[in-house]
Amino acid sequence: MEKKVRVRFAPSPTGGLHLGGVRTVLYNYLFAKKNKGEFVLRIEDTDQTRYVAGAEEYIQECLQWCGLVPDESPQHGGPYAPYRQSERKEMYRQYAEQLIAQGNAYYAFDTPEELDEMRIKFKTDDNPSPQYNYVAREKMRNSISLGEDEVNRLLNEGAPYVIRIKMPAEETISFIDMIRGEVSFNSSLTDDKVLLKGDGMPTYHLAVVVDDYSMKISHAFRGEEWLPSAPVHILLWKYLGWYDEMPQWAHLPLIMKPDGHGKLSKRDGDRLGFPVFAMNWMDAKTNELTTGFRELGFLPEAFINMLAVLGWNDGTEQEVFSLEELIEKFSLEKVHKGGAKFDYEKAKWFNHEWIKRLPVTNYLPQVKSLYEANHIEVNDDQKLAVVMELIKERCTLLTDFVLQGAFFFQSPASIDAASIKPKWNDDKAMFFDIVCEKFMVTEEWNAASIELLFKETATEKNIKVGELQLPFRIMLVGGKFGPGVFDIAAIIGKEETIKRIRYALSILM
């Protein structure tokens, strides 16, 4: 019987959600939706990660903004709840004990100091980082090296311990990765990973297996950095007797720093001046704010699109995809094996594309609140829509709408007179005087009629129209930017146009 597709994303709520995280969610989501399956959100909240206030809600909000809402999650509940590790603690212990009973795991009583000592003692030039493996474990204090009586005594005394997996020696462990094909490892090269920590919480290794099994996960996608620990997980699925139900794995390529090499991190964004988090993240401990793509003026459509094609493409020339198209066209076979460097310029290009192709009403509320934040009063949404339509092709980020459109709603705060003055003369001043008078008496007021009037007057006064356009523009908008001057004049209205011309004239006198 075909197993229903259920993929899961398991972030740790330690802070902001970065690009790699969102892309992992996205691929999970696309695969699930494409196969009419479910997308499950599970939260890693071991002792190290649990107490970051607001992080879980933050993740939920990010996913919502991106349009990647999970079918099951701590918030939404579901048939396999709870989804928080801390609420599943007993289950992990039970399975860890089962592994010990079967001889696949053991108690280890070594203190952190003893572990450090071991790492120093066995360190050689050939082996700079000795492992707690099938050789070393014989020399450490654990339920394999110690006698049964001693182990029982320690347990009864309440001596602190961890539970480690007993990795077999010289066994080849292989599995099929959906992106990479067959991958194999020698079991001797992996150490005896801790499964249950001293505080009774599971490590990722135990939790991921137990959770995926008990939540009936069919497909598990994660970053490439997990590849080396895959053999531990495979073994666990075998030892726990669930091998037939093991999910299919896919290890996703990493997103790399734009300069240099290595995984992209939050620090790189700070350093190079671009965001790496989906949304603003406020670190409650340091009070440090990290800007997100959303607040910087990115559209979720663009953000998702840009992330989707960073490591995948459908083999055609198409680059701009909606979520629906992505669901339809996504396939893991087309996901790349190698990591990709993040390119902020390209990310902005995607945003520009989406600004141009989406109806302005889709993002008008965001732009409106941006205006309000900049103390520009907008009381006519209709007018804002018209303005946005006019200026959208010169806006790369939503925030660009402020500079490109503010002058439609208020007079420019200052006028770049320096750009007019060098070529300014009395004839031109006279021209604008006359134009104002003509404007005053005209009945018609639209871009075409204004242009006609403007050009007729120029011809009468024997001045080239071209020489008058720049001054006119600067009078209306304050600088050398904005859409066509006559369009601007039409939208701001007759009174306002005349007012701005006269004001500018008074400055140029």
Add this chain to the structure above:
RNA sequence: GGAGCGUUGGUCAAGGGGUUAAGACGCCUCCCUUUCACGGAGGAAUCACGGGUUCGAUUCCCGUACGCUCUACCA
């Protein structure tokens, strides 16, 4: 050090035994527009290296180099 994974222009990438080796971002030139942008036309720039296999390798195989990841009671 070891293991795993990877390597097509500056970046993202298509392709894959015989091609003028697509396309996009960025950059440059020109056209449009007397602002900027959009749009249009061009341009510079690439198969890491060495061996095989083959009539022929960017493509297949083996090495080498380089890069990345992992090598925690972090995920």
